[in-house]
Amino acid sequence: MSTRKTFQDLFQRYRRPGDFILSLAAFIFALFLLESMSRQTTWIDGQALFAQPSFWPRIAIYAMVLFSGLH
DSSP: OOOOOOHHHHTOOOOOTTHHHHHHHHHHHHHHHHHTHHHHOOOOTTSOGGGOTTHHHHHHHHHHHHHHHHO
């Protein structure tokens, strides 16, 4: 009896009933975080881009919106 799997067998995706609800909730939460970003963090004039208090949270939230939207 052979238990060999092909490369395509390893990465098959089966949808489950709650997948859409979970991805929709993650997308709505990411949009909420994006909308509240300007009230939660600041952008300071004269500092380098990577030293801004708002830079890395913005990158993370934009990624959350992008990837939850694609999911």
